[in-house]
Amino acid sequence: MSEKPVSERKCVICGKPQTEQYKPFCSKRCADVDLNRWFSGGYAIPAVEEDEPDDEAPPGRT
Numbered sequence: 001m002s003e004k005p006v007s008e009r010k011c012v013i014c015g016k017p018q019t020e021q022y023k024p025f026c027s028k029r030c031a032d033v034d035l036n037r038w039f040s041g042g043y044a045i046p047a048v049e050e051d052e053p054d055d056e057a058p059p060g061r062t
C-alpha cells in the first residue's frame with residue numbers, strides 16, 4: 001500500500017544502475033574512472049574511457 005517510488009540512481013560515469021557499495025557509481029571500475037579524473041588535475045585532462053569489452057572483440061593482431 002505504501003509503496004515508495006523507486007528512485008533509479010544511475011552511475012554518473014556510464015549510466016548504469018548504481019550499487020550500494022560503489023554509489024554514486026555502478027562498480028569500482030567507474031569509481032576509479034572518476035578518481036582518475038580528479039587525480040589528472042581537476043578534469044583538465046580528459047580521462048581515457050575504455051569501453052566495456054564487447055562480446056566479440058576483433059583481434060587487433062594480424
Ligand SMILES: [Zn+2]
Binds near residue numbers: 012016025026027
Ligand atoms: Zn558505471
